[in-house]
Amino acid sequence: MVASANARLRLETVKLTALFGQHRAVRDVSLLFPAHTVTAIIGPSGCGKSTMLRCLNRMHELTPDASVTGEVLLDNVNIYGGAVSPVELRRRIGMVFQRPTPFPTMSIYDNVAAGLRVNGRRPRTEIDHAVSRALQQAALWDEVKDRLHTSALDLSGGQQQRLCIARAVAPEPEILLLDEPTASLDPAGTQRIEELCHVLKRLYTIVIVTHNMQQAARVSDYTAFMYLGSLIEVGKTNELFTKPTIDQTEAYITGRFG
């Protein structure tokens, strides 16, 4: 079972600093993401929350001039250690972006299978099975099961985003990173994705970046508030939103700045 294998999974950052050239976009952040929970990272635009997320699967370093200091521990192994391959790592950590990014030359089926095939050849039946499982997890199966081999671009924006979630979960990652996954969706599409978070956290550890505080309150178990690259406060979501201990947090969640 995926769930039991993931039960002891630990993801945490230790004094993580992310730089663009000399600019420190994330400063000295130490944060633990408990297994099978949803952790939301909130904060005003430019506070480093997306950069923080991109450090967790080593996407940050793909930007020219970008670098990282500190550690990100996955099951107590520093993913920035010499023995870890970023390509292998990214197969264990799925990611969904702000805008839907279906591969335009591929069918719905091939999109979902993309992450499986890159891991080496597999029997067709196994891929069939994994694709339908992933689409079901992403609550898209019923809408596309009769047109799996049509272009992924024929789907609506909300469906495309759920397709991207299916693509991310198909290789059975341990962690799912969501970078403002509802930023380009309408309210109905947003609601579908939020419902998915509740279901998917049984299988995966989820980290979601959002600039929408209501969304953080609705979907997450823990919330981390970042400001100017620093972690200001982190706690259980209901506690952080009802009785924040730091003035800046309170100011932000009550809408006085940001």
Added chain:
Amino acid sequence: MSTRALRRHITSRIMTGLVIVLSFTAVLALFLILGNLIIKGASSLDWAFFTKSPVPAGQSGGGVANAIVGTGIVVGLAAIIGVPLGVGAGMYLAEYGSGRLGWLVRFIADVLNGTPSIVIGIVGWTFIVRPTSRFSAVAGAVALAILMIPMLARTTEEMVRLVPHSLREAALALGYPRWRTSLKIVARTALGGIVTGSLVGIARVAGETAPLLFTALGNLNFSVHITQPIQTLSLQIYVYATGPFEEWHRLAWASALVLMGLVLIISLVARWVTRQRYGRIR
């Protein structure tokens, strides 16, 4: 209508008219050439023209089958050599060419793009014809390929750059290695544009004469040997148009029409491929 609105209205009309006149002038040249070719060449197009080789000077009849086949061979070979190199260089420039080497390759490609094609012919002569001591179809193909490579490199680069960065990131985040992202996601997404660019490049060089003068040389007999001199439509036109015989002039016009038709067909295919691309995947 207020004076200001009236003035804007009039200015808009004048400018629109001006632009229409200018665009007509631009395409007028094409229609003049095409019309002229049809008037002077179409009457000579018959079955023999496409199936027979030239007859000795002075006699009437004969065709340019050797030149049509020769054009196919030389341009085909040039495409086999030039397309992989040009497209490969373009992929490199777009995906990995941000450094010093990329700058250098881009600069050289631009210089090469501006090099007169007769100079490329001399290069072909110096490096292939002289060492092998013979004019040949291969030498001509290499000259055309050299002409094609920088063109294809730059258009491929443009096409690949059009692929949104978010697609690259999506593939990398799925655990695709960089090379596989380039090949499976980026190149496939840009494929329609790359194919179009290649066809346009092929059509461009199909009409070239200068690079073939000292390489393929020309051949009045039917030949399919790539190590022998070979005739092409462009060379045939050059020889016939500058020759002394009325019969030759007639054939030159017809050959020009065929060459133009060939280029037109390739361009149409290129347009069709592009439309397929945008039709299917926007």
